[in-house]
Each structure stands twice: as C-alpha cells, then as structure tokens.
Amino acid sequence: MSDRLPGPAEPDVTAAVLAQALPYIQRFRGRVVLVKYGGNAMGPGGDPGFAADIALMHSVGIKPVVVHGGGPQITELMQRLGKEAVFKDGLRVTDAESLEITRMVLVGKVNRDLVGAINRHGPLAVGVSGEDAGLIQACARHPDLGFVGDVAAVNPALLHRLLGEDLIPVVATIGVGEDGQAYNINADAVAGAIALALEAEKLIFLTDIEGLRRDVGDPESLVSRCSAAELRLLVESGAVSSGMIPKLEACLYSVEGTVASAHLVDGRRPHVLLLELFTDAGIGTMITRYATTPPSGGDETGARLGGGEGTGRAG
Numbered sequence: 001m002s003d004r005l006p007g008p009a010e011p012d013v014t015a016a017v018l019a020q021a022l023p024y025i026q027r028f029r030g031r032v033v034l035v036k037y038g039g040n041a042m043g044p045g046g047d048p049g050f051a052a053d054i055a056l057m058h059s060v061g062i063k064p065v066v067v068h069g070g071g072p073q074i075t076e077l078m079q080r081l082g083k084e085a086v087f088k089d090g091l092r093v094t095d096a097e098s099l100e101i102t103r104m105v106l107v108g109k110v111n112r113d114l115v116g117a118i119n120r121h122g123p124l125a126v127g128v129s130g131e132d133a134g135l136i137q138a139c140a141r142h143p144d145l146g147f148v149g150d151v152a153a154v155n156p157a158l159l160h161r162l163l164g165e166d167l168i169p170v171v172a173t174i175g176v177g178e179d180g181q182a183y184n185i186n187a188d189a190v191a192g193a194i195a196l197a198l199e200a201e202k203l204i205f206l207t208d209i210e211g212l213r214r215d216v217g218d219p220e221s222l223v224s225r226c227s228a229a230e231l232r233l234l235v236e237s238g239a240v241s242s243g244m245i246p247k248l249e250a251c252l253y254s255v256e257g258t259v260a261s262a263h264l265v266d267g268r269r270p271h272v273l274l275l276e277l278f279t280d281a282g283i284g285t286m287i288t289r290y291a292t293t294p295p296s297g298g299d300e301t302g303a304r305l306g307g308g309e310g311t312g313r314a315g
C-alpha cells in the first residue's frame with residue numbers, strides 16, 4: 001500500500017506545506033471534527049494513514065471523534081456463517097441473529113481494530129458503543145426491518161467526558177431502545193446526530209468515491225461545493241441513490257444546525273483528512289448551509305476557512 005504514498009519531499013517543500021497549514025490549525029484548534037469512516041473505505045484498499053492522520057489532528061489541538069461503519073465487514077461474517085444478508089430499500093433487515101452478528105463485528109472487531117490502529121501512535125483512542133452511558137438512544141425504524149433503528153436522541157455526556165480528558169472517542173453505532181433492546185443504526189445518521197450534539201466544526205465522511213456526483217456513473221460530474229438548498233434540489237432530482245442518501249441527509253441535518261461544513265471525501269486516498277483539513281486544495285464535496293463564494297484571485301483559503309459564514313443564501 002505504501003507504494004501509493006509519495007516519497008519524502010524536499011525539506012523546503014515540507015516547510016512550506018507546514019507553514020500553509022498554520023491558519024487551518026489556528027482555526028480548528030480546540031474544535032470537534034467528526035470523522036465518519038465508512039466500511040467501504042476501510043477495506044484492503046483503505047488509507048493506511050488514517051490512524052496517523054487522526055493522531056496528527058489530535059496533536060495539533062483538534063478534537064477528533066470517529067464514528068465508523070462496517071457494512072461490508074458484517075456481510076462478510078454473515079456469509080462465512082452461512083447467513084444470507086437481506087436488504088429492503090437499501091436497508092439491512094436485521095433479525096435477532098443478524099443483530100448479534102452485527103454487534104459482534106462493529107463493537108468487537110471493527111471498533112477494536114480502529115482503536116488499536118490509532119493507539120499505535122499514542123494511547124489516546126477509546127472505543128465505545130452507542131449503548132455505553134446512554135450515548136445513542138434508538139427507536140425501531142419499521143417493524144419489517146427488525147432491529148434496524150433510527151437515532152431517537154444522543155446523550156453526548158460520555159463523549160464530553162472523554163474529550164475533556166484529551167482522549168479520542170471511536171464510536172460503534174449500536175443504539176439502545178427504551179426497553180433496553182439493541183438496534184443497528186446507520187453510521188451516517190449517527191455521525192450527523194453526534195456532530196450536531198457536539199457542535200462540531202466539521203463533519204467529514206470518508207467513503208469509497210471522490211465525492212458527490214451529479215451523475216453517479218460520470219466521474220467528471222463531481223460537485224465540489226454545494227449549499228443545503230442546492231443539495232436538496234439534487235436529492236429531489238433523483239441523482240443520488242443507495243449509501244449516498246443517508247450521508248446527504250446527515251450533511252443537511254448537521255449544516256442546517258450548527259455544524260459549519262460537511263465534507264464527502266475519498267477515504268481510499270492517502271492522507272485525505274490532512275488534505276481536507278490543512279491544505280488549500282478543495283477536495284471532494286463541501287456542503288455548507290449557505291452558498292459560499294471564494295474570494296477573487298483563485299485563493300480558496302478564505303472561503304474554506306470561512307466554513308458556515310456564507311456570503312448569501314443560495315437559490
């Protein structure tokens with residue numbers, strides 16, 4: 001995998017790159033950045049630098065919170081156990097046995113692996129399930145879907161305590177109903193809800209595509225920036241399907257709240273988090289509540305640092 005990473009840069013280039021990151025570090029210091037790491041971005045083609053990037057964010061004073069998925073990993077274990085995954089309208093139908101497998105994979109495997117990877121860079125990451133300390137309260141989505149839940153409420157007290165201790169929470173998205181029943185909740189929805197509950201600065205989705213496309217089959221159709229109003233029109237136009245839908249719903253939910261910007265980026269791209277956070281390059285798709293206009297002269301720094309402080313209402 002390391003053959004995809006660029007080699008060491010000239011010292012002058014390294015220094016220039018670090019200097020360029022200063023305004024971003026100053027802006028994001030002390031702020032929560034919610035990173036949703038998708039199960040599809042994690043696989044064998046995943047970014048080997050993800051854990052180091054999270055550790056680096058933490059080292060410069062950002063408070064990263066990781067929410068992870070694990071759909072492909074769940075499907076893989078189900079197949080190994082000879083259990084057919086059943087989907088209805090893109091949602092996994094979850095009977096009691098599937099829930100048990102889902103929970104084992106998310107809490108016992110994917111979460112542990114991520115925590116272990118981050119902790120190789122320093123003992124900072126703490127794995128939690130949404131079941132812990134009432135973090136994610138769930139309600140059943142539909143009787144036909146079994147134990148598939150929606151987020152009923154988020155209690156961020158546990159996360160505040162961990163962040164207050166300078167730790168990095170890594171969240172598996174199992175929630176609990178009022179009756180104590182566990183539910184599998186879509187990780188995108190949880191990411192949006194936690195981003196809002198923590199008043200995160202940014203919500204960043206690491207997925208397996210370079211961003212939102214106007215036409216999913218056309219790589220040239222990347223939407224690099226989008227206001228909430230524009231995004232609604234795009235969703236209504238039917239240009240978005242499958243796993244992208246809950247991501248966009250979470251983006252809308254968070255930026256229409258207090259989150260300054262939501263981003264969809266390619267989690268398979270090496271150091272995509274650093275590119276997004278600390279460079280002037282506009283990568284992937286950036287969604288803000290209002291339309292933002294880059295300052296003239298082609299320098300996007302002002303606009304990207306500006307986050308939610310948009311210059312006017314879109315459409």
Ligand SMILES: Nc1ncnc2c1ncn2[C@@H]1O[C@H](COP(=O)(O)OP(=O)(O)O)[C@@H](O)[C@H]1O
Nearest residue numbers: 038039040207209212213216239240241243244
């Ligand atoms: N308009 C669109 N633009 C980009 N991706 C889209 C679009 N519509 C559907 N998708 C699909 O959404 C997928 C990402 O969601 P998903 O497979 O659930 O990944 P994750 O594991 O990150 O949640 C993309 O790989 C792509 O196939």
Ligand SMILES: [Mg+2]
Nearest residue numbers: 038069071243
């Ligand atoms: Mg998904």
